[in-house]
Amino acid sequence: MNNPAVPPKSEKTPNQPVLFGPGGRPGGGPGGGGPMAGRVNVQKPKNVKRTLSRLLRYIGKSRTLLIMLLLIMLFVTALDLLGPVLQSGAIDAFAYSATSGLTVHFGSYQKTVTDAAGAVIGTQTVRGLSFYLAVMAAVFLINGALNYFQGIIAAKVSMATVYTMRRDLFAKISTLPIQYTDTHQHGDIMSRMTNDVENVSNAVSQSIASLFSSVLTLVGAFSMMLYYNWIMTLIACVTIPLTILISTALAKFMRKYFVRRQQILGQINGRIEETVTGYKTVIAYGKEEESISKFADASGELRGVSIKARVWGSIMGPLMNFLGNLQYLLVAAFGAYFILNPTAGMRKLTIGNIQAILQYSKRFTRPINEIANQYASILTALAGAERIFDILDSPGEIDEGRYPAEASAVKGNIELKDVHFAYVEGEPVLKGLNLSIKAGQKIAIVGATGSGKTTIVNLLTRFYEVNSGAITVDGVNIRDYPKDTLRRSTAIVLQDTVLFNDSIRANIKYGRPGATDAEMIEAAKAARADTFIDRMPEGYDSLLTESGGNLSQGQRQLLSIARAVLADPKILILDEATSSVDTRTEMHIQEAMVALMKDRTSLIIAHRLSTIRDADVIVVIKDGVVTESGSHEELLALGGEYHNLYNSQFAGIAT
Numbered sequence: 001m002n003n004p005a006v007p008p009k010s011e012k013t014p015n016q017p018v019l020f021g022p023g024g025r026p027g028g029g030p031g032g033g034g035p036m037a038g039r040v041n042v043q044k045p046k047n048v049k050r051t052l053s054r055l056l057r058y059i060g061k062s063r064t065l066l067i068m069l070l071l072i073m074l075f076v077t078a079l080d081l082l083g084p085v086l087q088s089g090a091i092d093a094f095a096y097s098a099t100s101g102l103t104v105h106f107g108s109y110q111k112t113v114t115d116a117a118g119a120v121i122g123t124q125t126v127r128g129l130s131f132y133l134a135v136m137a138a139v140f141l142i143n144g145a146l147n148y149f150q151g152i153i154a155a156k157v158s159m160a161t162v163y164t165m166r167r168d169l170f171a172k173i174s175t176l177p178i179q180y181t182d183t184h185q186h187g188d189i190m191s192r193m194t195n196d197v198e199n200v201s202n203a204v205s206q207s208i209a210s211l212f213s214s215v216l217t218l219v220g221a222f223s224m225m226l227y228y229n230w231i232m233t234l235i236a237c238v239t240i241p242l243t244i245l246i247s248t249a250l251a252k253f254m255r256k257y258f259v260r261r262q263q264i265l266g267q268i269n270g271r272i273e274e275t276v277t278g279y280k281t282v283i284a285y286g287k288e289e290e291s292i293s294k295f296a297d298a299s300g301e302l303r304g305v306s307i308k309a310r311v312w313g314s315i316m317g318p319l320m321n322f323l324g325n326l327q328y329l330l331v332a333a334f335g336a337y338f339i340l341n342p343t344a345g346m347r348k349l350t351i352g353n354i355q356a357i358l359q360y361s362k363r364f365t366r367p368i369n370e371i372a373n374q375y376a377s378i379l380t381a382l383a384g385a386e387r388i389f390d391i392l393d394s395p396g397e398i399d400e401g402r403y404p405a406e407a408s409a410v411k412g413n414i415e416l417k418d419v420h421f422a423y424v425e426g427e428p429v430l431k432g433l434n435l436s437i438k439a440g441q442k443i444a445i446v447g448a449t450g451s452g453k454t455t456i457v458n459l460l461t462r463f464y465e466v467n468s469g470a471i472t473v474d475g476v477n478i479r480d481y482p483k484d485t486l487r488r489s490t491a492i493v494l495q496d497t498v499l500f501n502d503s504i505r506a507n508i509k510y511g512r513p514g515a516t517d518a519e520m521i522e523a524a525k526a527a528r529a530d531t532f533i534d535r536m537p538e539g540y541d542s543l544l545t546e547s548g549g550n551l552s553q554g555q556r557q558l559l560s561i562a563r564a565v566l567a568d569p570k571i572l573i574l575d576e577a578t579s580s581v582d583t584r585t586e587m588h589i590q591e592a593m594v595a596l597m598k599d600r601t602s603l604i605i606a607h608r609l610s611t612i613r614d615a616d617v618i619v620v621i622k623d624g625v626v627t628e629s630g631s632h633e634e635l636l637a638l639g640g641e642y643h644n645l646y647n648s649q650f651a652g653i654a655t
Contacts, residue, residue: 038267047256048382055385059204062160069153070212072146074593079143081224086139088352090132150209158205166197169388175396178463187270192391195265196384203381214367221364228353228360235334236361239327241569243320243365250381257309258379262387264302271295312482313379324365331361396467403480407488410570411474412439412601414460419469421459429455431471431624437617439474439570442597444604444612447621448643453605456621457573460603473571491569493593495576497560499548504533505540507548507559511567520566527562527592529555561592573601609646618642 044654058273060066136492173189181189225233275291282291295395342348414437422431429452437443445453458464459471471478478486491511499507508520515523520540524530532555535544548556564572575595590611606612615631620628628640635642 024056051382051385052390054389055200055382058165059157059161059208061164062157065153065160069150069157069209069253072153073209073212073216073592074344076143076146076150077213077220078209079139079146080217080363081220081360082139083136084224084356084363086132086136087359088350088356090352091134091355092350092352111589122553129181154209155205157208158201161199161204162201165200165388166193168469169193169391172392172394172396175303176391176394177397178458180394185270185273187273188266189270189391191635192384192387195269196262196387199262199377199384200381202386203377207378207381210367210370214370215374217363217367221360221522225357225360225364228350229338232331232335232338232349234542236331236357236364237325237363239323243323246319246323247316250312250319254309254312254316255383257305259383259386261302261305261309262380262383264298264305266387268295268298268302271298297347309379320365324362326363327576328358328359331358344345365535397483399483401478401480401482401485402475403485404477405474405481405485407485407570410489411484412489412570413437413472413474414571414601415472415475416456416459417470417472419459419471420467421455421464422467423464424620430459431622432619433625435619435626437601437603440599441616442602442604443604444615444618445621446606446612446618446642448645449602451621452624453621457492457575457603457605460571460573461487461492488567489569490573491564491567492573492575493557493560493564497556498550499544499551499559501544501546503538503541504559505544506538507544508540508562508566511563515566520562523566524562526565526595527558527591529558529562532558558592561596565596570600572597572600574602575605576607582593609649618646 018497168225170193173193204517222233225236271294275295282288332354335349335357338349339351339354340385342390414435416433416435419430419433420428433452433456435456444454445452459466460478462478465479473481473486473489500510505517505520508523509515512519517540521530524533524540533540533542544550548559551559604612604615612618618628618632618635620635628635628638628639628642636646
């Protein structure tokens, strides 16, 4: 299920209402879906170096752990590089000569060595060999212990990095403008918070120690090979250009598959979110098979891209291993040649030296092979990091307001002066709208679907910014109010309420957490919600399921009104608050709203004109401008647009 939620051309309003209460962040704005909801912006690959640099800055925030990890890696690498030296010494403790058989080179305690027939073939340095074996055993034990602690610290660095990244990402999402959440698929945003962050976590925990170790091992192994023989070092480096060339070419080719895989995964999460959210609609229209088919298509594409990513990712490791073995063969062959044919001016090589150079050549290529083998994970992490940084780099809400006013000081005089606005450039919704509302007035806004009614709410709460013109509250441009002040002075009750998976108490107090229980109960009574709350098993401590699914639509609406009552706003907006309930429930809600609107500036957006007959002023919006205004009786007597709308509902007269 992936219907692009594009509003009518006359009003590009969001289509998935959610609650915004004073003191709380909006869950989407009085519309949530948005002019481009359901669409996914296909992202182009970004700069890998820049992404990696930013990721390393996140890792670098765990300085203490990183220093500890670096020190351990220094010791681990040093001990690892010491191994070939010890092995070389142990091997060279026995050196054969053509004339005397076995000749001793190290140690002072010697022992005669005989063959099976008892003939003396040489001597053995027992003390020297025992020394090398003992040191090698100690090195291996210490190295194993350090590797254990290295794994623990690397895991801590990974978790610290992901914690910071996830915290920053959630904080950014919480401060994004409504326009961003309206134009990006919600499931894709959640995928970045979950899947992409998890991929970064896996790569950091698995690769961070390897990255440190790789640099140290490369430098150390190269230095030790130079120490033994510079010609052999050059031979060991013959395959390096080929390794770099192949890995670079493969990296460019592979990366597009890993980026695309993350994009498709985000789309799939978005499709799942849409299907679960709109499940009743799916089954009501018998679209289960179609929904399954579309999901299967997306999953099939993900499968194909994932297979390609895995196949090409798995090629890197074997290629690097082949090049490493080729290097090993070259070093062994030339090493044997130089032993049999000593070169003038070159240090004489021993069997132990060649063995050490062979070991160091393997250590020299091992970091490259390790990175190649983990390249798939690294690419996935970088693709995920790009998507995370894409959100972090998105402009946040602009809050330039510095006007020194508290929410409690707002009176509620509202004026819209020649306001122009368009969700999509070239398709204006409001076209020079003018509207004046006095403090304490009850204003009803009516008009055909797409005329611009909800857009006025979006602009008044600064979910969107006007293109031109101005909106003032108490004579002050709303741009000059801090957004927190403006929104704390305003409460919205929507047709589709948003309740959280928490207690009734917490949901009512959401708009004013510091309220007392007595104030909460009074708000519930004023909203006529106390009756059904008292009948619930745990009363105000009863837990609500997601979105208040264990309550009726009317009960959810009453809780939303109770929340608004407790918040005690100066400006109240009722956006189709009773359009989805039955007539009897509507009467109860109307009674609650009468108490709620007392002494407050109230804007009522309604299709049911019976609910606004007692409004002080009824404003008719058509094509983005005010065409009529007055009381119910005045507008009926006028015989214009309101007269036609009213009669179309109650007298069956065609408009």
